[in-house]
Amino acid sequence: MLKKLIITTGGLLVVLALIGGIKGLQIFTLIAAGKNQVIPPDTVTTAQAREEFWQPTLNAVGSIAAVEGTTLANELAGTVTKIAFESGVRVKKGDLLVQLDTSAEEAQLASAEANAEWTRVSLKRARELHAQNTNSESDLDSAEAQAKQADANVANIQASIAKKNITAPFDGRVGIRLVSLGQYLPAGTPIVSLQSLDPIYVNFSLPQQRLAELARDLPVRVTTDALPGQAVEGKITAIDPQVDDSTRNVQVQATMANPGEKLHPGMYADVAVLRPAQNKVLVIPETAVLYAPYGDSVFIVEDAKNPEAGGSGKVLRQQFVRLGETRGDFVAVVSGLKAGDTVVSSGVFKLRNRESVTVDNTLAPDAQLAPKPSDS
Numbered sequence: 001m002l003k004k005l006i007i008t009t010g011g012l013l014v015v016l017a018l019i020g021g022i023k024g025l026q027i028f029t030l031i032a033a034g035k036n037q038v039i040p041p042d043t044v045t046t047a048q049a050r051e052e053f054w055q056p057t058l059n060a061v062g063s064i065a066a067v068e069g070t071t072l073a074n075e076l077a078g079t080v081t082k083i084a085f086e087s088g089v090r091v092k093k094g095d096l097l098v099q100l101d102t103s104a105e106e107a108q109l110a111s112a113e114a115n116a117e118w119t120r121v122s123l124k125r126a127r128e129l130h131a132q133n134t135n136s137e138s139d140l141d142s143a144e145a146q147a148k149q150a151d152a153n154v155a156n157i158q159a160s161i162a163k164k165n166i167t168a169p170f171d172g173r174v175g176i177r178l179v180s181l182g183q184y185l186p187a188g189t190p191i192v193s194l195q196s197l198d199p200i201y202v203n204f205s206l207p208q209q210r211l212a213e214l215a216r217d218l219p220v221r222v223t224t225d226a227l228p229g230q231a232v233e234g235k236i237t238a239i240d241p242q243v244d245d246s247t248r249n250v251q252v253q254a255t256m257a258n259p260g261e262k263l264h265p266g267m268y269a270d271v272a273v274l275r276p277a278q279n280k281v282l283v284i285p286e287t288a289v290l291y292a293p294y295g296d297s298v299f300i301v302e303d304a305k306n307p308e309a310g311g312s313g314k315v316l317r318q319q320f321v322r323l324g325e326t327r328g329d330f331v332a333v334v335s336g337l338k339a340g341d342t343v344v345s346s347g348v349f350k351l352r353n354r355e356s357v358t359v360d361n362t363l364a365p366d367a368q369l370a371p372k373p374s375d376s
Contacts, residue, residue: 042356051280052281053279065201068194070169079183097166105157218236220271221271281324282337288343290349298319313357316356
């Protein structure tokens, strides 16, 4: 019995040793294969850092405003008897827009004109009698005063009638009317908006530190999402002499032509004030930058020996940079690069320092200073 147990135990030990040897051989084989394995290089797109001349700008957020703009209202109360315009049309200065009921005033005017005519006749008779010394000086003065009072009464009624005919105070485009025929309007009721749209203003503010760089007639470029891919040119026409004591900003106004009336008061706009000088900058595509809390960097593509591949090829060197202004798809590099350096232009988040790569610019992104998205 003991002999069988010894034989069985020995057999098990031999089997275990055989299995352990096989597994050990497999592991050593995998380790050797891993040491000799070469990781295939990543394929990247590249761009060269190049020097360009950028015109320096002062950028701000502005608001479009009409040169002349108001909401018309009635000065006197009355009932609407006529609406002489259609919503959204252009009108000329002096065009009748809304007429209120003036029947009572017209009746009063007829009576006042008759009274004025009688006083004029009385004044003429009084002057004739005074020339003949048949009436007193006070009688003539009284006749003159009555004539003037009658004429003033006529003028007052005529002014009331004129105020009940609401006309356009300037050329422009009316908005949507806010009143209807037969509606009674208390004094001061809004009737319609009237805006002069060409030319048009853009109002914006800049920090007080920029005040010395501002001057009348400096060109401005205005862009808005209402006109994608388009820029409207204008020039500074007014600079507020007072700096806001709460924000320390100065208000600036520029005037632009708006022939198609595509810009409307109240629109948000991006404003760039173009300064006369031009700066020489080193630029790269913004997609080449790896942004990180500890510092921004790029990957420079270099020709160097790749120890991992055991030969020569393209490798990456991570380089920290200091960035400046951004325009379109480009960003200016203040330090960290020199003109002619080749940087990876896309997919930088997945790369690492000293990684081997191959370059294929077939699908390289087309960076532009004034990009026009295809879905805009």
